[in-house]
């Protein structure tokens with residue numbers, strides 16, 4: 001399948017999943033385009049759209065927790081940052097995604 | 112620094128260093144061989160890191176793209 | 188006058204005998220992909236496709252009341268359809284009835300005609 005149409009398919013699938021969890025695609029269109037493209041390439045290589053920003057460990061139970069969208073498995077961390085690690089998804093109220101830093105869970109404000 | 116070839120924040124990190132003419136070493140984890148990957152994972156796990164980029168400046172670790180922290184540590 | 192079967196009717200889905208204890212089978216009433224599962228002798232009818240990427244759930248693993256998708260290991264409670272790691276994500280659940288060894292399903296939330 002060609003990359004552009006697969007990107008559209010993933011956009012459709014994943015949009016429906018993140019919405020009930022309070023997330024949306026980042027308004028940064030360029031980032032959405034880049035990340036979905038990487039996911040399609042990873043899917044072509046591994047058969048699975050893995051996260052472009054987290055490393056595969058070749059351990060199924062851990063790797064399945066970094067298949068996009070991985071929000072359910074890293075919810076607390078991402079909710080604090082208001083974005084997922086890659087920044088592909090942000091909380092619905094976010095309009096300025098560049099203001100959201102990529103924080104390690106240990107340093108994030110756990111209030 | 113440890114990075115992924117697929118990660119936009121890793122690219123930004125490399126660009127930050129290159130843009131300030133600061134020499135740096137990097138390994139793209141996803142393109143590395145198995146033993147290098149194991150070593151990197153061990154190091155990341157020890158710091159509770161789950162994603163990339165992972166940058167070492169002297170003995171300080173900065174995990175996640177954080178240009179202001181890089182600047183601070185590099186005295187920019 | 189001929190009346191057509193629609194989503195407001197009880198529609199035949201499968202024979203009771205084909206659904207073993209602890210087992211799962213797919214059914215396609217009116218072309219809708221359904222998962223039928225039997226746990227502790229109760230039968231459940233849920234959407235047959237994983238919320239994540241629409242993988243066919245009947246090919247997954249059922250252990251007790253936990254269903255694991257074959258593709259990326261997303262896990263659901265077979266009784267409620269809830270995804271275990273995010274309760275907002277829930278598989279559509281359908282009403283069932285059994286008559287004379289046959290299972291019938293209601294594809295709508297409306298009361299049957």
Ligand code: SF4
Pocket residue numbers: 035050051052053054066067068069070071084085086087088089
């Ligand atoms: S961090 Fe974001 S882009 Fe990466 S897998 Fe998780 S949800 Fe997808």
